[in-house]
Amino acid sequence: MFRVIPVDDEFALLSSFDMQLERLGHEGEPLLSVSAVLEDPKKLIDYAATQVTFEPVHGPAGGYPGVRAPAPLDYVGKLVRRLSPSIERAFGLKQVKLARAECSFSIVTLPPEQLAPLQRIPHTDTDDPLQFAILHYLCGPEMGGTAFYRHKATRFEAITSERRSSYEAIRDRELASMRDDAGYITGDNGFFEQIGTTSAAVDKVVVYRSHLLHSGQIPPDLPLVADPRRGRLTANIFVSYRPL
Numbered sequence: 001m002f003r004v005i006p007v008d009d010e011f012a013l014l015s016s017f018d019m020q021l022e023r024l025g026h027e028g029e030p031l032l033s034v035s036a037v038l039e040d041p042k043k044l045i046d047y048a049a050t051q052v053t054f055e056p057v058h059g060p061a062g063g064y065p066g067v068r069a070p071a072p073l074d075y076v077g078k079l080v081r082r083l084s085p086s087i088e089r090a091f092g093l094k095q096v097k098l099a100r101a102e103c104s105f106s107i108v109t110l111p112p113e114q115l116a117p118l119q120r121i122p123h124t125d126t127d128d129p130l131q132f133a134i135l136h137y138l139c140g141p142e143m144g145g146t147a148f149y150r151h152k153a154t155r156f157e158a159i160t161s162e163r164r165s166s167y168e169a170i171r172d173r174e175l176a177s178m179r180d181d182a183g184y185i186t187g188d189n190g191f192f193e194q195i196g197t198t199s200a201a202v203d204k205v206v207v208y209r210s211h212l213l214h215s216g217q218i219p220p221d222l223p224l225v226a227d228p229r230r231g232r233l234t235a236n237i238f239v240s241y242r243p244l
Contacts, residue, residue, distance in 0.1 A: 011075040012039040013082055021090050024148050024212070025157045025195035031148070032090045032207040033198060037079060037136070041203040044235070045138050047072060048105045048228040058110060062118035065110035065184075067226045071103040071235050079134070079205075080239055087132060087207055087239070096130065096241040103237040105138075108216060109224045112183030117175040120182045122149040122192055125210035125238065127161045133210045134237035137200040143232040144217035145199040146206065147185075149192040151213060157195060158211045184218035200232075210238060 018035040038044060052069035080101045088096065110119070125133060135146060150157045153170050174191045187194050197217065198206050208214070216232070225231045 011044055011072065011078065013037055013078055014039055017082075017086075019086060022196070024208075025150055026155070027157045029158060029209055029212055030090050031196065031198065032086065034083070034205040034207075035201075036203040037082075037205050038203055041138060044072075044075060045228055045233065048138070048233060052105065054105070054107060054226050054228075056109075058116075058119070060116060062116040064106060065115060065119045066106060066108040066224075066232075068104040068106050068236075071105050071237075075235075076101060076103040076237060079136070080237065083134060083205075083207065084239070088241075090207070091132070091209070093130075093241060095244045097244055098239065099242040100240045101237060103235060105228065106234050106236050107226055107228065107231040108218055108222065109226050109231065111224055112218075112220075113181065115183065117178060119184075120178065121171070121175070121185055121189075122147075122151075122213040122215040124159045124213060127159055127164050127211050128240065129158075129160065129209060129211060130241040130243075131210040132239045132241075133208055134239060135206050135208075136235040136237065137204045137206075138202060138228070138233040138235060139200055139231070141199050141201055142219070143200050144219045144222060145197055147187075147194050147198075147215055147217050148196045148208070149185075149213040149215065150195050152191055152193055157213060158209065159213065160211060183220075185215050186217060186220075 054067035
């Protein structure tokens with residue numbers, strides 16, 4: 001993960017947030033959506049376009065299929081502190097404390113034909129039930145949102161530490177039989193079924209547990225450019241809690 005860096009710009013938050021809570025799939029995991037959070041999201045987009053350097057973060061085995069750069073500490077700290085009480089309520093967290101928050105700007109740039117097998121299917125970020133993804137879209141709906149999935153063979157929607165070994169054993173066998181020209185997953189396929197989606201919109205934020213199977217919805221005509229003003233720019237914050 002990239003470290004966050006401090007800046008002088010305050011990236012002011014709106015005085016109030018419009019939030020919605022829904023539940024996904026058979027396991028009923030929450031998905032918290034916030035329609036807008038910044039007074040002027042263009043400031044954050046301009047920062048990404050002019051103040052940081054994006055670098056590839058994927059390798060032969062997979063990883064995020066694009067480039068990333070550090071996000072400003074002022075923005076990250078304010079947004080996390082503001083959202084944390086709502087996250088604790090929405091996800092039923094009790095007797096916990098905020099332990100860590102990490103953030104980077106991200107842009108999808110890898111062409112479908114260059115994807116590693118693991119990049120062609122839904123993924124999880126961790127099996128820790130106390131880690132959450134705060135996904136801040138800094139692009140429009142034409143860039144594609146995020147989808148959540150159920151693994152057909154196991155019926156798992158979240159991959160916990162207890163489930164990981166059995167899930168990965170089956171998943172690896174499935175990957176061995178996957179077509180080499182399979183691109184980004186955009187809906188149901190032979191191994192996964194979609195259980196929910198959320199669309200992108202400039203300044204929209206969604207929050208979900210990082211152990212949910214999920215994937216970006218990457219349109220076939222997406223401009224795969226590392227330009228924050230033209231590409232699929234998001235800010236990806238990972239927040240971890242620990243028991244008191």
